[in-house]
């Protein structure tokens with residue numbers, strides 16, 4: 290140990306707030322650099338992921354009409370594919386299937402296929418019978434006018450990935466502190482000096498906010514406005530279907546704002562086809578799961594289930610209202626804050642983008658170039674000067690078309 294109590298050779302102390310998939314990935318990548326002391330403060334317990342990561346059903350679609358998002362997804366998928374933890378894989382490349390139910394819907398898919406090819410993302414245009422047979426348990430051939438198959442897409446296990454990243458970080462020297470909710474970020478002369486919980490201060494040269502839906506509350510303590518809107522989202526699980534499968538493509542019906550997957554032992558389905566609901570998440574809320582909003586969600590789920598073949602429709606056994614983050618342009622908030630040196634933001638990141646984004650932020654923090662192009666488009670300060678109401682309104686307007694921008 291050196292005189293200040295730090296391990297010898299440590300030149301910089303970094304405190305990450307939040308130990309979901311993003312905070313854990315940041316810790317793992319930071320620890321690959323020499324001379325850094327990395328501490329993760331996590332409000333929740335070690336054995337359960339209380340944030341959005343603990344609730345994500347796991348779709349990873351590589352193609353996005355914004356190229357930086359495609360690049361982050363591609364980089365993340367490559368990392369997830371290498372991960373195994375507790376005998377389970379982090380990612381199964383089962384493919385992603387987009388299904389059209391009208392000729393107009395198919396025309397839009399063909400437009401997307403052209404863009405995907407331009408972005409270097411493999412995609413196949415499918416005739417109706419081919420689309421139905423790519424996921425026969427989930428696609429009703431009578432309501433299918435064709436589809437797109439993205440063979441590089443797949444399903445993630447966010448809990449497996451997060452556990453593996455945490456383990457890798459700890460083995461490389463990171464310290465995870467649980468039940469440690471940050472309630473303050475200390476600064477001196479517009480520079481970060483520490484993060485604080487109710488009982489302790491953690492000196493820091495850099496603080497990274499990776500608190501997901503709690504990010505705005507955390508940044509508000511230093512007067513920073515984060516243009517992030519937590520939204521409620523319904524996802525339902527069916528009863529066990531008795532056949533162990535799980536290798537079928539993940540399915541999306543973009544015209545209906547619905548998606549479904551086979552979890553192996555049961556089906557799951559989510560829908561965006563309801564009035565968007567902003568959630569005023571309390572700074573001390575202990576879970577990203579909130580009470581089910583029956584009046585909004587039940588009709589949407591019933592309509593969504595109707596898209597499945599009759600034999601696969603189910604009575605939901607579990608109804609989840611999971612909260613996740615949205616921004617006014619459907620893109621993450623990644624990079625330094627503009628007026629506090631050493632304060633960084635890694636927010637509004639999907640599982641789809643988490644690892645690629647964490648690696649890119651570590652490169653920014655250590656002054657190294659990134660292979661990801663277009664990161665400036667994700668600058669956290671890009672909505673400066675726009676009112677909070679306008680930002681929320683724009684974020685909510687994009688909710689139904691989650692893969693669109695602005």
Ligand SMILES: Cc1cc2nc3c(=O)[nH]c(=O)nc-3n(C[C@H](O)[C@H](O)[C@H](O)COP(=O)(O)OP(=O)(O)OC[C@H]3O[C@@H](n4cnc5c(N)ncnc54)[C@H](O)[C@@H]3O)c2cc1C
Pocket residue numbers: 306307308309310311312330331332333338339340341342343344345346347348349447469470471472499500501502503504507522523524577609610611612613614635636637638639640641642
């Ligand atoms: C129902 C649902 C479906 C989804 N579907 C998909 C999908 O198919 N594909 C996809 O890519 N993504 C999906 N997502 C989104 C995805 O889950 C999230 O975007 C992602 O998990 C966010 O990770 P995170 O680490 O940023 O946040 P979180 O997982 O929320 O982690 C933030 C952590 O910060 C901690 N924290 C909060 N405040 C503090 C504080 N003050 N001090 C210390 N710690 C704090 C929390 O306890 C939490 O553990 C879905 C989400 C939900 C809810």
